[in-house]
Amino acid sequence: AQRVTQPxxxxxxxxxxxxxxxxxxxxxxxxxxxxxxQYSRQRLQLLLRxxxxxxxxxxxxxxxxxxxxxxxxxxxxxxxxxxxxxCALRGITDKLIFGTGTRLQVFP
Amino acid sequence: xxxxxxxxxxxxxxxxxxVTLMCHQTWSHSYMFWYRQDLGHGLRLIYYSAAADITDxxxxxxxxxxxxSKTENFPLTLESxxxxxxxxxxxxxxxxxxxxxxxxxxxxxxxx
Numbered sequence: 001a002q003r004v005t006q007p008x009x010x011x012x013x014x015x016x017x018x019x020x021x022x023x024x025x026x027x028x029x030x031x032x033x034x035x036x037x038q039y040s041r042q043r044l045q046l047l048l049r050x051x052x053x054x055x056x057x058x059x060x061x062x063x064x065x066x067x068x069x070x071x072x073x074x075x076x077x078x079x080x081x082x083x084x085x086x087c088a089l090r091g092i093t094d095k096l097i098f099g100t101g102t103r104l105q106v107f108p
Numbered sequence: 109x110x111x112x113x114x115x116x117x118x119x120x121x122x123x124x125x126x127v128t129l130m131c132h133q134t135w136s137h138s139y140m141f142w143y144r145q146d147l148g149h150g151l152r153l154i155y156y157s158a159a160a161d162i163t164d165x166x167x168x169x170x171x172x173x174x175x176x177s178k179t180e181n182f183p184l185t186l187e188s189x190x191x192x193x194x195x196x197x198x199x200x201x202x203x204x205x206x207x208x209x210x211x212x213x214x215x216x217x218x219x220x
Contacts, residue, residue: 009148032207044151044198044211051207086150094139094158095166096200096209100150 002027004089006099013077014107021072021102023061023087031089033070034096035061038084047085048072057081077106111135114199114212121189121219129184129215131199139202140182141209142166142174144195151198157182189219 003026013019025031033050047056050063050070061072070087087099112133121127131140138159143151143166153166155174163174171193173185182201186193199212 006150034208043213044200046208049207090207094202095153095156096141097153098143098151100148 002031002089002091002095002097004087004097004099006085006087006102008102009100010103010105012105012107015079016076019072019074019077019081019104019106021085021087021104023070023072023099025068025070025087025089027068027089027091029092031091033061033063034088034090035059035070035072036086036088036098038086038101040083044086077104079106079108082106112199112201112210112212114197114215116215117213119215119217121217123189123191123219125189127186127189127217129186129197129199129217131182131184131212133180133182133201133210135201135203135210136179137201137203137210138179140176141200141202142172142182142184143198143200144168144193145198145214146195154184154197186217189217191219193217194219 005024035047036044037047038044059074086101089097115130141156142154152168157163157176160179197215200209202209
C-alpha cells in the first residue's frame with residue numbers, strides 16, 4: 001500500500017534557524033516523491049520533486065531509499081517560509097498520495 | 109496562472125441538499141483529480157480521471173459522484189450533503205507526460 005507519513009503537525013523555529021520537515025513513505029516499487037507548499041489560504045504549489053534534485057527557495061530534499069525518507073531541509077529559515085508543507089508520493093497508478101502535512105511557523 | 113479554475117470559491121448548503129462543485133482546466137490535461145483537505149488528515153483523494161469518460165475512486169469516494177464528459181471539465185457532486193463533508197475541496201490536473209500536478213484555488217464548502 002502507498003502511504004506517506006509526516007510525523008510533525010507543527011514545527012516552530014526562529015528566523016535563521018535550520019529547518020527539517022520529516023517525510024517517510026511506504027511503497028513497494030520506485031516512487032516519485034514531491035514536496036508541495038500551501039501559503040495561507042492559497043492553492044498548493046509544487047516546491048520540489050526528487051528527480052530534479054534542485055533547490056527551490058533554499059529548500060532541498062534527498063530521497064533515501066534505505067530509510068524510505070524524503071526530508072525537506074533548509075539551512076536558514078525565513079519568515080516567509082511559514083506555510084503548510086505536504087509530502088506526496090506518486091506510484092504506478094498516477095495517483096498522488098499526500099501526507100497529513102506539517103505547519104511550519106518561523107518567528108522573527 | 110489561471111489555467112485551472114474552481115467554482116464557487118465558497119458555498120454554504122444544508123444537510124441533504126445536492127451540491128455540485130465545478131472544475132475547469134484550459135490545458136487539455138489528461139488527468140484530473142478531486143481532493144478534500146481536512147485538519148489532521150491532509151489531502152485525501154476522492155476521485156480521479158485519466159481521460160474523458162474514464163473515472164475511478166480514490167481513498168474517500170463515498171457520498172460523491174463525478175463525471176467527465178469533456179476533457180476540460182470535472183465536476184464533483186455531493187448527492188445528499190452531510191456535515192462530515194464540510195471541507196475544502198481542491199481540483200488538480202496533470203498532463204499525461206508531465207510530472208507536476210497543478211491545483212485550483214479550492215472551494216470551501218460548509219454543510220449546516
